[in-house]
Amino acid sequence: MKQTFTIGIGGAAGQGVATPGDIFAKIFSRRGLHLNAYNAYQSIIRGGHTFLTIRTGPERVSNMGDRVDLLIPLNQDAMNRHLGLLTDGAACIYNADTITPGVPAKGALLCPLPVSKLADISRNKVAQNTLAVGAGLSMMGIGFQSLEEVLTEQFKKKGDAVVSENVGIARAGYDYATAHFEPFPWPLPMTNNRYAVLSGNIAMAMGGAAAGVKFYCAYPMSPSTGVLHWMAAHARKAGIMVRQVEDEIGVVNMAIGAAHAGVRSMCATSGGGFALMTEGLGLSAMMETPVVVIDCQRAGPSTGVPTKTEQGDLWQILGAAFGDYPRVIAAPLDIGDCFKIIPEIFNIADRFQCPGIVLCDLLLSEGRLSVDPKDLDFAPVVDRGELITSVPSTSGSSGDGVYKRYKITESGISPRAVPGVPGYAHTAASDEHDEDGVLISDEFTNPTKRRNMMEKRMRKVTGIEAAVPPPVLSGSRDADITLIGWGSTKGVIEEACEILTEQGIPANHLQIRWLVPLHGDAILNILKDTRHTIIVENNYSGQFARYLRSETSYVPNGYIRKYDGEPFMPHHIVEAVKEQLGGKSRLSVPAHEILV
């Protein structure tokens, strides 16, 4: 088992759960520790309940894990909800003035802080949070210096007095814990690495910037809004035109308009907004204008649960826009991959002049992960495909009048001229059209031409398949269990496999990143050697299982599904696998123990 340490901070929205979370995250990542953070929250500005989990350790931490080592409840509600999560060796730091603890499990430690004695709570309303951070770090064996640094940065804008007040409070908590509480059995180590802490939304936005996106537009929608925020904040610096548009219909069409004029353009939304975009997606396909659309999935249908995660949009994406058309659909596997996938999908969308869809979800979009910037390519290869932005110098003349925008070619790709290039004027239309762009929807309707154009566009599918690598199996080929997942569940399935293998059930793992093209034959080739396969996904009906079956006729031995709005924890999968190996069930739906 790898060594990790998890802090859970619970409280009402507006009580300042995020700040201690950010402080811990900064301290961990600066010590060269990896971390993964997930905030379970509600669609409310003040009140309600939120629970932030930060898991850290010297090795890569890919998910929220199974256990809470340190609980910091900021109010009674949080204490009541979560004390039961603590097991032997865990501790709970709380404000003894306002919170009454319950009875903890055997071996779990209660650490009451006499908050009003340690700080002037009339002056500082979040004193309990700062005291708890100080106390926690003391128990983790982390020197006070690192906390002082972060607090100084955090409050320097507010002046020296505020800095020293907060450092003083933190110090009081730190010293009190040193004197009164037993430290955790192993101190958090340090490494020479220095990670950045990214959300999936920031990663996708930066991936877009690296890919050369020049136009980004969006309508705010949780959990995709973080992309817009990064873009708006960095528009000048990164040279990107960023617009907030009236609705997602406007968003997708504006993005297509800009793309059609010749720039790389991108937009992000969630399932509801994507539903409005599907009409425009068809336009992009018909006009063969590349555009990249990100869907950050949340729990649906309809408004659903805007602050909860799900992998429930797969079939919406697969069925988006009527008619047949080539497209590429990818699901990033983790937050670092959110960055990498954007330049990749742009190159494919540009080369094959088709829409590219990124199917992300709240877990990645709003989760936080330590990423080593060295692992990210800030100058990825940009392949704009066959794009004509000026009169080619070799052609000599401009207006030879023979340019055919939708020229029938073997690859199905027709050189794309942007508007305004002399000699390359053409009609681009949502109607079916001939090679030269003339509409064949009214008096020129012609079955032969229609067939030729359909076949021309669809021939691009072969090229897309060749451009996208097939999935690979991770772990030993020789395993009793093969877990199959897609997108954001990679980290948690990986850890479940490790635990199963350690417990004597050798497990390996197939994670799907490219949903279209799927590479069904390669998948079947991998799966033919497996003993017991289980598809793990975060939705009710097994959307990926149904998709895999429709593409390959493959039926797995079992299914693990979760649709309560919260992500999988490793033990959910481990226990479900054991249950299924015992022949008790073919479908497991683990219950989520953390109530938020």
Place this chain on the structure above:
Amino acid sequence: MATTSSTPAPKINRIGLSVMEYKGGKTTLCAGCGHNAISERIIDAMYEMGVQPERVAKLSGIGCSSKSPAYFMSRSHSFNSVHGRMPSLATGAMLANRNLLTLGVSGDGDSASIGIGQFVHLMRRNLPMVYIIEDNGVYGLTKGQFSATADVGSKLKTGVVNDLPPIDTCSLAIELGATFVGRSFSGDKRQLHSMLKAAIAHRGTVMLDVISPCVTFNDHEGSTKSYKYMKDHEEPLQDINFVPYFEEIDVEYDAGTTVEVTMHDGSRLRLRKIEESYDATNRIGAIQRLLEAHDKQEVLTGVLYVNSTAPTFIDLLNITEEPLATLPESVTRPSREVLEQCMEELR
């Protein structure tokens, strides 16, 4: 301008093109359709203004009106969107390439019904483009249902009477921020011609609602968008005279009866008042007069509102002179250093 010569050389405009260079494909619309007359006026106006056809991007939505860009200016780029979505497409295209001269052709269904959300937001932006609604109050391609610009009480051929008030796209456009708003009639050749030339010279959103009778579905007795109704009810506000910047001004005008507006490019728009009290530079007055016209069942035509000094969307966004679309990647893609700085914020 070309001079008369003994050989019948075609006349050419100031950039050396004959009017033939502005023609389009053969129309597939019904004979007598108002839209065809509008296409002809566009050809004449573009020719006379000496617009380079390759600079023009024609955009449209869906419907009879939206087919018409195929019938003028074949040398220009053309872009048919899906139904009602041309405004956002045009916005995206203009932001990526500000050098385009954007001409949108839409209809009353495309703009006032399915596309009303897009339409109102386009008007707010004052994006530099010419937006024409070819308005016949009826859906042609789906065989004659009322649109949202049909007047209360107007009657379909089938006898169905419209029971809802019309959306006045002109008063909406004025209220929301369009800076050149006019209404005309496809049968009023002179007025429409001058108005289109002024529209090409204007910088900002030009919204022209052109009543364009549908000879097949809405040209009968009881229709308020028929040729006959327009002949009886059209109330021109002004006599429009447009003098492009490249032509000498040889006639003085009477400041008492004529308002002169200097356009962004130096062209002059002269509005000789027919209705004395009407001031096309007064936004509130324009909206009030339009409301009155509805009550009196008049169809006011002419330049309803003009503001030649308001900043456009492009001005507000402070976009580089060189279009984003043609800037080299080395200029527009953030450098490795910039991205490293952004990453540093996250450590």
